[in-house]
Each structure stands twice: as C-alpha cells, then as structure tokens.
Amino acid sequence: MTHAPKTKRAPLYTERDRENLRWLWTRYLRQKAPWLLLVLGMILVQGLVYQQFLSMTESGLRVIFDSGSVGDLVMVCIVVFVLFAVRGLMSYLVPRITVWVSNDAVFQMRRDLIAHMMALDLAYFERTKSGEIIQRLVTQTQALGVFVGQGVANAVRDAVTVIIVSGYLIWKNPILFSTAVVVLPFIIWIMNFVSDRVKITQGEAETAMGEYMNGIEETVHGMRTVKIASQEGVETHRLMKGTSAIRDLMNRVQITQALVMPSIDLSSAFVYVLVIGGGGYMVLSPDFDMDGAGIITFLLGMVMVFDPARLLAMFFGSLQSNMVLLDRIRRLHDVVPSITDKEGAVAEFDTGGDIVLEDVHFAYSADQPLFHGLDMTFRGGQVSAIVGSTGSGKTTILSLLTRLYDTQGGRITIGGQPIDQLTVSALRGAYSVVAQDIVIFNNSIWENIRYVRPEASDEEVWQSAEDAEIADLIRARGAAPVGPKGAQLSGGQKQRIAIARAFLTNAPILLLDEATSALDQATEARIKSALDRLTRGKTTIVVAHRLSSIADADRIFVLESGQLVEEGRHADLLRQNRLYAQLYQAQKQGYDKK
CATH class of the missing domain: 1.20.1560.10 (ABC transporter type 1, transmembrane domain)
Structure with a gap:
C-alpha cells in the first residue's frame, strides 16, 4: 500500500x-x-x-x-x-x-x-x-x-x-x-x-x-439597473454569500x-x-x-x-x-508600469504634423490579436473619422495614440517623431479628448468643466460652457453637486460637459470618441457649429457610430475586425457601395422608420 x-x-x-x-x-x-x-x-x-x-x-x-x-x-x-x-x-x-x-x-x-x-x-x-x-x-x-x-x-x-x-x-x-x-x-x-x-x-x-468590497461597489453603482430589473433579491443573496464567506473565514482565524x-x-x-x-x-x-x-x-x-x-x-x-x-x-x-518615459525622451514635437500608424500590431490577449500590420495616416490639420462595427478596434486606436497602451509591433509617429520617444506628459498634453466614457465628479458642473484646467479664468470657463451649450444649465443649477458619477445628469448633459472640457483645454489634436452619441438630433444640430469651431485648425480624429455626423470629414477610415477595409471621403465611399455604404443605408433606414 x-x-x-x-x-x-x-x-x-x-x-x-x-x-x-x-x-x-x-x-x-x-x-x-x-x-x-x-x-x-x-x-x-x-x-x-x-x-x-x-x-x-x-x-x-x-x-x-x-x-x-x-x-x-x-x-x-x-x-x-x-x-x-x-x-x-x-x-x-x-x-x-x-x-x-x-x-x-x-x-x-x-x-x-x-x-x-x-x-x-x-x-x-x-x-x-x-x-x-x-x-x-x-x-x-x-x-x-x-x-x-x-x-x-x-x-x-x-x-x-x-x-x-x-x-x-x-x-x-x-x-x-x-x-x-x-x-x-x-x-x-x-x-x-x-x-x-x-x-x-x-x-x-x-x-x-x-x-x-468589489461586490458592494458594483451593486451601488449599478443600483439603477438593479431597481429597474427588480433584482434586489439577487443582489442581496450575492452580497450575503460574500458576508457568509468572510464570517466563516474569520471564525476559523479566531x-x-x-x-x-x-x-x-x-x-x-x-x-x-x-x-x-x-x-x-x-x-x-x-x-x-x-x-x-x-x-x-x-x-x-x-x-x-x-x-x-x-x-x-x-x-x-x-x-x-x-x-x-x-x-x-x-x-x-x-507593480511596474510599462508606459513610462524612455531614456532620452523629448517634449518638443510637431503637434500639427501627420499622425501615422506603420505596420502596427496589437492584442489585448495573445490568443485574440486585434491589429496585425495596420497602416493608417491622419493628416495634420484635417478631420479624420474612424467607423466600423463594435469590436473592430476604433477606440483602441485612440488608446494607442495616447499611449494608454503601447503597440506590440510597428510604430506610431506624429510629424515623423515616434510617440514612444516623447515624454508621456508632453504627448498626452497635445490631446483634447471627448470620450464615450465620461468621468463626472460629485461637484458642480462649473467645477467639473474646470477640472481639466484648474488655473483657467472664469471668463474662459464660461466661454467653454457657452460653446458646449451647457451654460444655461450651469446658471440653473448653480453650485449644486451633480451626484456620484453625475447621477443627476442626463447622458447628453454629461457629454456636453466633456465637450466643454475640450474647448477649455484647446489642445492642438482633438480626439472625439462617440462625442455626440448621447445627444438627440436637435441638440447635436445646435452644437454642430461649436464642434466645427473646436476642430478648426486642429488635427481631429473622430470615432463615430452615427455616420451622418462625419459626412463632412476629410477622410473616413472603415475598420472591420481590426483590418482597414476602406478609406476615402463620404461621397466616394458611398459610390463604392461596399461596407461603409451598407452601414450608412442601414442607419438611414433606421432613422426613416422613427
């Protein structure tokens, strides 16, 4: 035995x-x-x-x-x-x-x-x-x-x-x-x-x-969904299961x-x-x-x-x-950060130059590669748009441009300068970002706008608010906080705060990630002129789901499963009658039915 x-x-x-x-x-x-x-x-x-x-x-x-x-x-x-x-x-x-x-x-x-x-x-x-x-x-x-x-x-x-x-x-x-x-x-x-x-x-x-603790945070932040779905019992059971596990473990210790x-x-x-x-x-x-x-x-x-x-x-x-x-x-x-300033990194570069992706490789996990040799050029001073289905890599490109992630092959340059040879602060300081995921603090709208430039004057903050069509809401709410994560604001109001921040930052490169996705068409039309002023003279890259909003872009890039399948102006892409034209017609029919 x-x-x-x-x-x-x-x-x-x-x-x-x-x-x-x-x-x-x-x-x-x-x-x-x-x-x-x-x-x-x-x-x-x-x-x-x-x-x-x-x-x-x-x-x-x-x-x-x-x-x-x-x-x-x-x-x-x-x-x-x-x-x-x-x-x-x-x-x-x-x-x-x-x-x-x-x-x-x-x-x-x-x-x-x-x-x-x-x-x-x-x-x-x-x-x-x-x-x-x-x-x-x-x-x-x-x-x-x-x-x-x-x-x-x-x-x-x-x-x-x-x-x-x-x-x-x-x-x-x-x-x-x-x-x-x-x-x-x-x-x-x-x-x-x-x-x-x-x-x-x-x-x-x-x-x-x-x-x-993570379960409590998820439940509190998702309480709107919990209430609407009547899942209070499920969440109670989930949290009590965690409570029981802690009780049993602490009993063993004691x-x-x-x-x-x-x-x-x-x-x-x-x-x-x-x-x-x-x-x-x-x-x-x-x-x-x-x-x-x-x-x-x-x-x-x-x-x-x-x-x-x-x-x-x-x-x-x-x-x-x-x-x-x-x-x-x-x-x-x-934990060692990998996104750091390399030895000899510089802070000066041509912020108005072309932004070029050369043979870029990237994957969030080794078994699911996203980009395999991606080449794209965003012309300096022009408006470029990136469109494609969910998961095609649109937002990931913006993350790579700002070095939230580093490429795993190839390189990205601005004005001929590789971005990994720039200081991280100088690179990110060249961007104004209006992201789909908007961070709103439990403070007044005024302070939420001023967050990106605490030293800005009152006149500059007011002008940014006016440009983003949110000044009237500031006057109505005054110094009242907006609730945790902006719980008291609508999605459109949150996005207008993000747009006001971009006006206040006034950086030479503008990244718009679904910047008007939460706006109704009437509100979008009201601030379109403000966005036109915001993009004037800047290198602008727009990630858009609503294709009608990027019809005037100088160049449109169409992605599918991490590959660039089309590029050109709006009218040219429609004439080619390929993926972009199909997406555009499908959206147009959807709007016509409403």
Missing part, C-alpha cells in the same frame, strides 16, 4: 516576509529611529519598575513578617507608589509617540501608493478590481498602522518585562525558575501551530474581503487563535503548582535559603512573567495576519 507524501510545511517567516519587513523599516520607519530608541528606553524603564517592585515587595513582606517597623513599611509603600507613577508616565508617553510614528508611516505609505497607482498603466486598472485597490489603500494600510503603532510597542514592552523579571527571578532562585520553564517548549509548539494556520486563513480572508490562551493558562497552572510545591519545600527544608517572603515574591514574579507572555503569544498570532496585510500592500507597490 502506497502512502501519499507528506506536504512540506512552509517556514513560519519566508524570505518574502523578511523582505517586506526590511522594506517597511527602511522606507517608513528608519527615519523615525531616534524616536523609536526613546520609546525603547521608556519601555526599559517600565521593565525595571517591575523588577524594583518585586524587590520592594520582598522587602515590605520581610518588614511585616520580621521587624514590624511601621516607618519602614511606609517608606516601602512610598517607593512602590513612586515606581508605579513612573511606569504610569511611561505608559502614557509610549503610545503617544508610537501612534504618532505609525500614523505618519501610514500617511507616507498611502502617499507613495497613490503616487505609484497614478503612474500605473490603464491595463492594471482594467484587470484589477476596484474593491481590491480600495481595500489596500484604506483598510489594510490602517490595520497595519495600528499593529505597528500599538501591537509592536506593546509586544516589545511585554518582551522586556518577561526578560527583566525572568532575569531577576533567575538571580533570586535559578533552581526554582528552571523548574518553572519546563513548559516553554510546549508553548513554542502551540504558537507555531497557531501562527501557521492563521497566516493561511488570513490570506483567504483578505481575498474574500476584497471580493466583498477559533485557531483561541487555542493560545487556554493552552497558556493550563501551562501557567502547571508552573504555579511546581513553584508552590517546590518553593514550599524549599521554605520548609533547612537546606535552602528561602523564606515566606521569598516564595510569595517569586510567585508574584511568575504572574508578572506569564501575563505579558500571554499577550506576547497573542502578538505572534496577529503578526502572521499582519504579514499577510504587509505583503498585499507591498505587491501593489511592486
């Missing part, structure tokens, strides 16, 4: 854990080293207070049992009070300093993570759930900060107390202390057992929490951690029995220099050792959980 090989147990602290701790120390804590040394000094004072308390307790007991001097007893009481007053002061100052250090470390960590996140490629955000990002920036960094500021400081205090008090007890009676520590190997085994399981389960819990305290309590009881029995024998036997005051003090010292030892054991359990949090945070920081 064959037996399955045993799974090799992972080390308690992996090399990755040690790297993460070094990263946390060198990046966020080492600069606070003088303050941390001060904290360590105060913690040592706290430990010494306990040692002196034991010494004074033994002296006080001997005063009571032997000399009976009231004056000596009063003096002992005064000294004990002073000792604990000092410890109380240290107990106030230590958390004050450590919380300040940890909160500042969390602030710097979030600052760095936000800056790093802003530099990441669009592809990262398209493959990463927003709930996971929010979890790392908010809950995980805060939990880690609390652990560093309070958990670690308390653990160091407890460790110092155990070491100092144990040293004193060893000095007082090494034989009795040696008898008391026989349970130490058992406690270490318990901690390894618990820590190993806590680390695994905590990782699963953090993943489940990220999924849960049940495992709950093994620690009763194990240590039983160990403590065993130790106290040994100390009472062994110490009592030493008091009764004439062979040992031990009296009643000594045994009582030794027992009190063991209490002082085992109480912080219990807390220290709990710390090592929570340490594994926080190692998981630290690793999740570090992994976000370790």
